[in-house]
Amino acid sequence: AKSAGGNRFELADPEADARAITRHGLTTALPAALDRGEFFIEYQPLVHLGDGSVRGAEALVRWLHPQHGVLGPDRFIPLAEHTGLIVPLGRWVLEQSVRQAREWQERHAAAGPLRINVNLSPCQLTHPGLVQDTVDILEREGLDADALCLEVTESALIGADDDLLKPLRRLAEMGVDIALDDFGTGYSNLANLRRLPVSILKLDRSFTQGMQQFPADPVDLKIVEGIVSLAHSLDLAITVEGVETGAQAEQLRILGCDTAQGWYYARPGPPERLHELALVDATG
Ligand code: C2E
Numbered sequence: 001a002k003s004a005g006g007n008r009f010e011l012a013d014p015e016a017d018a019r020a021i022t023r024h025g026l027t028t029a030l031p032a033a034l035d036r037g038e039f040f041i042e043y044q045p046l047v048h049l050g051d052g053s054v055r056g057a058e059a060l061v062r063w064l065h066p067q068h069g070v071l072g073p074d075r076f077i078p079l080a081e082h083t084g085l086i087v088p089l090g091r092w093v094l095e096q097s098v099r100q101a102r103e104w105q106e107r108h109a110a111a112g113p114l115r116i117n118v119n120l121s122p123c124q125l126t127h128p129g130l131v132q133d134t135v136d137i138l139e140r141e142g143l144d145a146d147a148l149c150l151e152v153t154e155s156a157l158i159g160a161d162d163d164l165l166k167p168l169r170r171l172a173e174m175g176v177d178i179a180l181d182d183f184g185t186g187y188s189n190l191a192n193l194r195r196l197p198v199s200i201l202k203l204d205r206s207f208t209q210g211m212q213q214f215p216a217d218p219v220d221l222k223i224v225e226g227i228v229s230l231a232h233s234l235d236l237a238i239t240v241e242g243v244e245t246g247a248q249a250e251q252l253r254i255l256g257c258d259t260a261q262g263w264y265y266a267r268p269g270p271p272e273r274l275h276e277l278a279l280v281d282a283t284g
């Protein structure tokens with residue numbers, strides 16, 4: 001750390017320096033990493049709470065850094081957003097995921113149409129190419145728009161004006177599902193939900209954590225119950241994330257949640273893993 005000026009001294013913070021260097025290093029390495037193919041995608045199954053069948057997966061990007069090993073998205077997505085690399089990176093993730101979903105569908109026609117969920121950062125939402133890029137990718141890879149779900153965080157849409165919602169509306173009209181990610185953390189105006197072209201709420205992990213004991217905390221139960229009934233009254237499906245135990249899954253099922261995702265079912269993994277899980281499903 002540099003001195004703050006004048007003749008005051010500041011203690012050096014070697015950890016902060018290391019963090020800053022890493023952040024700087026990672027930021028400058030990002031564009032080449034995309035060219036060199038250092039990113040890869042793991043898929044985490046989405047499971048129907050009613051019958052336990054695999055219905056699809058969420059795509060989660062990782063960076064295999066030559067020096068630092070595998071880095072999670074929390075380490076580099078904010079940097080990619082800051083530098084604008086998120087647009088080509090997000091397009092790459094969408095393309096890979098859509099291609100993968102198409103392959104699952106071909107190999108597992110019997111398991112029913114497997115769907116693919118892809119995260120969209122706020123920068124991608126405001127990028128003018130979003131709709132056309134998505135149309136092109138679906139067409140090129142031969143996947144139905146119905147099989148794609150784009151996840152947008154609740155906070156990205158708080159106070160969203162019509163300009164921001166227009167591309168999402170167009171995608172929704174084409175049949176792409178829009179999910180409101182991390183729902184319940186953004187203090188959005190619930191009445192506002194009606195205005196958004198959203199068909200799925202992804203209940204944030206913090207709510208699932210309250211279901212760890214059986215019976216769950218009564219206040220948490222009431223809140224989730226309220227969100228589920230609100231969602232269903234607006235014709236929205238509810239997906240819950242961060243399900244780590246059978247007790248959580250059971251209570252969330254009883255509360256009427258539709259789809260679940262979490263370590264209890266499977267950690268994010270290579271695409272082959274979803275083949276195996278879907279196959280078990282199809283053969284009973
Ligand atoms: P998210 O969209 O909320 O994704 C869910 C996160 O929860 C993932 O972390 C997942 O690995 C983790 N998770 C899943 N099941 C469990 C569980 O049972 N317990 C716990 N404790 N955690 C669980 P991950 O992979 O580190 O991703 C973090 C965030 O990075 C994502 O949060 C998403 O916001 C962002 N992200 C990931 N991939 C992409 C991408 O391709 N584009 C963009 N824009 N953002 C991405």
Ligand code: CA
Binds near residue numbers: 058
């Ligand atoms: Ca997500």
Ligand code: CA
Binds near residue numbers: 181204
């Ligand atoms: Ca989420």
Ligand code: CA
Binds near residue numbers: 182
């Ligand atoms: Ca999250």
